[in-house]
Amino acid sequence: MPPSASNILDFEKPIAELEAEIEDIKRLTAEQGVDRSEEIAILEQHRDRLMEQIFSRLTPWDKTLLARHPRRPYTLDYVRLLFDDYTELHGDRLFTDDKAMIGGLGTFDGRQVMFVGQQKGRDLKERQFRNFGSAKPEGYRKALRLMKLAEKFGRPIIAFVDTPAADCSVGAESRGISEAIARNLMEMSALKVPIIIAILGEGGSGGALGIGVGNSVLMLEYAIYSVIPPEGCAAILWRDPAKAPEAAAALRITAEDALRLGVIDEVVPEPLGGAHRNPDLTARTLKTAILRNLDELCSMTGDELAAQRYQKFRAMGQFLTMPELAEIDAAAG
Template sequence: METTKIDRQIPVRTYLDFEKPIAELESKVSELKALEDGEGVSISEEIKKLEQKAKAALVDTYGKLTPWQKTQVARHPDRPHALDYVSALIEDFTPLAGDRYFAEDEAIMGGLGRFRGRSVVIIGHEKGSDTEGRIRHNFGMARPEGYRKAVRLMDLADRFNLPVITLVDTAGAYPGIGAEERGQAEAIARSTDKCLAIGVPLIALVIGEGGSGGAIAIAAANKILMLEHAIYTVASPEAAASILWRDSSKAIDAATNMKITAQDLDTLGVIDVIIREPVGGAHRDRALAIQTAGDAIAKALAEYDGKSPEEIRRLRHERFLNIGRQL
């Protein structure tokens, strides 16, 4: 299993295009701190003023992000991924591999563990945290084997009465020829069906990108939680622009019109809970972001304590039927 330290130090912060003013301010703060250390000159007041200005700029910028900017934040390379959440929230995690039909797919990880004293099955898309990891995990884009593994794990959870937690973070299912030849659409459909059929609580958390059927295949849940700057969409903005306007450069327009942000989806009743991120996004304070998400998952799971499998299944079905009724 790939393990990643949650509090790893990132030597050079990665800034997005719209964060350039913030980058300039924080760069000046770093330069002044280095000057103060090197020259022994006290310029703490100037540093403090710049730090306050940088923080204010960060708060202001992240308080009015556009859908396309949220898409960029959701894809940030330093954002915590599924294995980061597992490492921080799940004790005694035992990964389970393979679909028992064809192969192991590392774009979807899963296994057994204990979440705050409760045995659970956890399933999630893993994008990888470095070049080698991203290639191994296929950038979180699962092949049919990944979804068949998810079905196997949900069957296991149902058999042993274990709640299921899923972590959604994918641009979409892998569209390669081999995946299609091995029944990608059928695997996604069966995984979605299994989500709806199990008699144990299923809590889904969108931690980054929730793209297309590749996301819904493990997110047809009793409760769908979503990080503040994550996105959840029927297709990536680039793909939607190519389909609608035959021009992928119109991705910004697609992102705006598709209602892909947590705030839009909460209004539409597609998701249930928006989880606040640290100012500047989950990548700015990975440990706090994961802890806050863990609290939200625990609260969601507690709502189903004492409920029968039939009631849990009925509530899940009604949740999705009510989306259309509310419109």
């Protein structure tokens, strides 16, 4: 998707303006044959410095906008960049094929893997086709079917997370969206093959976690992982969705926060300016990270993998224990 006014974020505008200027000069160079490469080099340096400046001061809300960037690479973009080749598999065998949840066989650095992931669409038509990346129960059931298939044949699973939320329409509710997500959480916790999660963009609540129970959880630098969209949190807390930027900060939804809270294992750095400025480089960095994790996990037995995954999630959460309080309770009997 080419940059246009509608898919450039506000804080990207100064960068885009400089780039337009550079493009103009380049075009003139080509047309008039005058060498202005020095000028271009200076402007490019200037642009990079500007970008560094802007990107070193991003707020959680800026990162939210980057995670939802209309030009951000989506799951299928990464599938194409990461895998030597891939074959999509379809359907949950119960109801239908959910276009918001894709999955299939991939050859990853010469190895056979199963991939699943939510898929968003680029233009209006495609967005509707993909239901904005919001999977329905059949999507989660399709993902589980494929993950079970992977377990059956002893293949690792790579799950790509990028969803605003699970679908909550009347249809999704009627067919048990809660049950579908709950079952995935339960079943994924016990699968006996390596599971690597890569959070690519929006890690939206239960819809994200529904394919998010892994041995290693990686997260791109400008992805977000949140219990509720900032807009929803603002609507509930302050009855004002416009306060989403404040909510984004309060909810601690950035990759850095998720790492600090022990919810993910690794932040995968993005190129300067974000993944959409250089999808190839992003995919290469991600590939290296996945490979390293995969190598480690492949040395473990099925039982060890399930146990490691269980313990990892068992340990999540923060609270105070109060032995003294327990003693008082026991005494009061």
